Amino acid sequence: MKYIREKDGKRIIVEKKKHTRVWMIQAVLKWSVCISVLCLTVLLCIFLDKKLDDGKLMDKIVSTVSNIEEGDTGEKVPETETQPMIEPHVLTVCLDPGHGGTDPGCDSDGRLEKDDTWALAQAVKKEMEAQGIKVVMTREDNDTKVFLKERVAIANSSDADYYISLHRNLGDGYGNETWKAANSSKIVDDLASNVHNAVVEAGVSRDRGIKAGTDTGEDSDYYVLNNTNMPACLLEIGFINNGEDNNLYDSKMEEYAKAITQAVKDTYSAYGPTGELSTEELESTEEGGDGLFTGMTLNNPKIDNVSALSSEILNWGQGSNVDEFNRPAGTLSYQEKYKDYSADFIIPTATSDKKIYLTLDEGYEYGCTPSILSTLKEKDVKAVFFVTKPYAEKDPDLVRQIIDDGHILGNHSVTHPSAGIPSLSLADQEQEVMGNHEFIKKNFNYDMFLFRFPAGKFSEQSLAVLNNCGYRSVFWSFAYLDYDVNNQPNEAESLQKMIDKLHPGAIYLLHAESWTNTNVLGQFIDKARELGYEFALYTDILQ
Structure with missing residues (x-):
């Protein structure tokens, strides 16, 4: 068969050649392979569809093809960056059982303050932890003496919200009292008030009130209250030389533990984590005093020719002989x-x-x-x-x-x-x-x-x-x-x-x-x- 074909602007007569037998065989084989691959693909999809047991694989394939035809490239859209989860704050209390070890505290007929404060601290710790409060102890046993400086260091490094020091009293009085720092902040006032009132309601022989400073006046503070950097109070729960106070202390220990725990929770509910409070809320409401003594300079008359003086080494000791005034x-x-x-x-x-x-x-x-x-x-x-x-x-x-x-x-x-x-x-x-x-x-x-x-x-x-x-x-x-x-x-x-x-x-x-x-x-x-x-x-x- 002949036909006209235009090439390089010229018309030429071209005679179409018949396909050879070899070419036709190759063509048939190629098409057979393509059809076989297509059939196998369909069979594989049906097999997977049954395995996944959702009957939607073919729909997904069809849908994907449709999306591509409509312009969806199928590229993964970047996900929004996930922010790290912030751990919720856990209410933390530094619990300070007074004395311990070689420091017995008050002693009345063999009853030692260190034993009583340790027993109460264990009860409070158990109650607080049962209610989800983290407890940091200033001492871990009753045989170790922990210095005041170390107690303060433990408290200040604990990130605690509150510091509660447990003690007992000794003397002619009876009943319960709570101490706070002089010129304390409102949160300290509320903490001391909540804890004190809760213990009193649990049962004491006498409410001796909330006191500021020390028993010598409000111009000084107990060391642990003055040097801890979180709201703090000190409890004197009964007189260790008073029989009624001791009976109450022993019989109501669990109630005291529950009362102290609830008082802490009430304070926390009102203020939240102390780490989130402003400096003004944590600091005292009044300024401290000025005019610290910074030494002095003495104008002694100069002693000349020091080298000519005696260099004999003398060892001083006051001796035992005294005058009529005991000097x-x-x-x-x-x-x-x-x-x-x-x-x-x-x-x-x-x-x-x-x-x-x-x-x-x-x-x-x-x-x-x-x-x-x-x-x-x-x-x-x-x-x-x-x-x-x-x-x-x-x-x-x-x-x-x-x-x-x-x-x-x-x-x-x-x-x-x-x-x-x-x-x-x-x-x-x-x-x-x-x-x-x-x-x-x-x-x-x-x-x-x-x-x-x-x-x-x-x-x-x-x-x-x-x-x-x-x-x-x-x-x-x-x-x-x-x-x-x-x-x-x-x-x-x-x-x-x-x-x-x-x-x-x-x-x-x-x-x-x-x-x-x-x-x-x-x-x-x-x-x-x-x-x-x-x-x-x-x-x-x-x-």
């Missing part, structure tokens, strides 16, 4: 002998002027200082704390607390040389004094002006060095073997010794690493006052 005879003679060197062995005063000057040496921290500071604040007594440079470097927070509480910060040398300051060259003696002085001035903006010789070892030369450095040397008229932390003296005997040695113008030296001193300090202050003694400020003698 150690050695202190009186040394006070007269070295009066021109700005040194105090006893405060010369009228024998009718019954004043005591309390001093504490801080060579290293053994966990007692927070308790001592708390007791002094509670009793409204100011003391002199003699610190070494390493102590100030290691425990700056305690040094700051000493200053902030209105105590005097004294210089106890840089290295506390065991052989004594006089064993050093005159230049090194001055460095022992001024090295610590400059460190405290730089880091605490405080001018120290009182010095205590390490181990009580001094010489005429060293007294002159101190005088020329602008310092007053403070010795003591009472001291005893209290500094061995591994061999602490009996508390009752030590307290009696402190009382028996009282005398006008006394300078008491106590070591602040002694748990005996820590535990009897409050009783000593009370007994001394009962005997007509006054704890005076050391700065009074310098006026």
